[in-house]
Amino acid sequence: MAAVMECVVTLAGHTPTLADIVRETTVPRATVHAIVSELADLGWLERHDDLTISLGPAFLATARAAVDSDPLADAARPALERLVADTDSVAFFARRLDDDTITVVEYCTPAGRPAPATDGWAEPGRPVRLRPPICREFIAWANEAARVAWVNRAPEADRERLRAVLAEVRRRGYSIERITDDHRSVIDTLAALDTMPGALRDRVRNLLGELSTIDYLDAELTDDAEVGAVTIGAPITDDADRVVGAIVACPHTTMSGRALKRWGETTSEAARRASVYFYNHRL
Template sequence: MKVLELLAKHPTERLSLARIVREAGLSRATAHAVLTQLTADGWTVRDDDSCYGIGLGLLTVARRAEAGFPLRRVAAPHLRALAQRTGDPVFLAERDGDSIVVTEVVGHPSAGWIRPGRRLPLAPPVCREFVSWAPESERAAWLAAADPAHRERLARVLTEIRARGYSVERLVDDSTPVLEALAGLRDSPITETLRAQLGSVITELITIDYLPDELGTQNAVVTIAAPIRDAAGAVVAAVVSCPDTRLSAAELSELGAVTVAAAEAIGATGSGRS
């Protein structure tokens, strides 16, 4: 799996055995044995310079596997249309149990964490659009996991998100580089205590969403996320626009409306509905 994941990150390249050994963290003997078998089975190919790349066997399996995830396929044209209309990068985030996974990205979002396969915990204060339409018991459990200092505001924000149809991520001043550094540390091998402390610091750097009376002439907007719901009304995914700029209240409302429309169009297809 390490070898296949490494090659999949460089689909148009051919990687030398030495590079695979180094980047996959394998011994030369193990890497050579693995690649010999993968190549024999058609999962990888080897060129005349003894460098390796993805084989047709892996491509075939990947295409078959996509049939098990219809939402991404259905959403793709809507995401492209939204990005073309607004000029902003867009991504699809799908719920997977207690996590959110980025499954499709159109354009080049400024935030480094936005990339296919990135997994985020369904934990406060983020992923609000996934919780706002949840049953009261689920919302209460989510709020209970939040920093006590932010619970009252988060409860008001969840109500506001249900009313307007989308969440807004905004940052205080120029804290984006600090947040990305802290987020990277939180994802590294550290103790749960330190992880919780980092989460608290990250929360302190975030002004959670906008309430109606807080909108000014220019408003910092990193992302706008609108829910995709199944037939029962449960939020299974979200369409996320990434303007990462300052918008007037009217511009924010307009971008929110077109993002909601894209999410509703995807949900209306019936794909991804339970």
């Protein structure tokens, strides 16, 4: 049962069928069918007319309750709210689910503004695999073996840039997503890469590399340059300096390099406050 739930959570962005679950878990089809039926009766899964299976309302309500009592979310929330007040812009908190997966937990919006419309990989509750070039703030402080493995998942033409970018993110303390909204559909496809045929997976990765320039290097972020940022992400760490989450500001605008650096420093400070709060309240 646990394997089936884990599979549906992992493939939530793909909305799997029974056949997908059988293939991913290697559990016999009859057993998967019985488990899905039982979980659907409990409201933990939901079956649809197109034969796909999604997370059910009972599971989502339980997950939300768990988030509400989550010490990491408790640590991130006040830092997130202060960042939004300081920048007058939307921000969100993401957390690590396991070594290879993160999810967006919640958004925070300036007072008086409607909640942001979310789509693609940044939809709350959706599992996101740590695949290049996204989620650099979760990877930059990992050990060398983890960084190398992450970089090697990218097209070879992007690897030198990614290695330089990870070093730059570690140096300045935050990542910058500089691609435009027109490319978000391509990023969204990354969530399903593990279920694609190999040739198509490689083609999508190569297309992403062609469409976007990954992050900024120091020489590209001069004070007077006009630069654009979709998001700015800074890591939340635990008492062992492991990255367990991230505070992510969402400028969605162009500005001077000087202004972008200030925004990045403000985001990093919010993440540091969340890290200290998390550490102190776990003692």
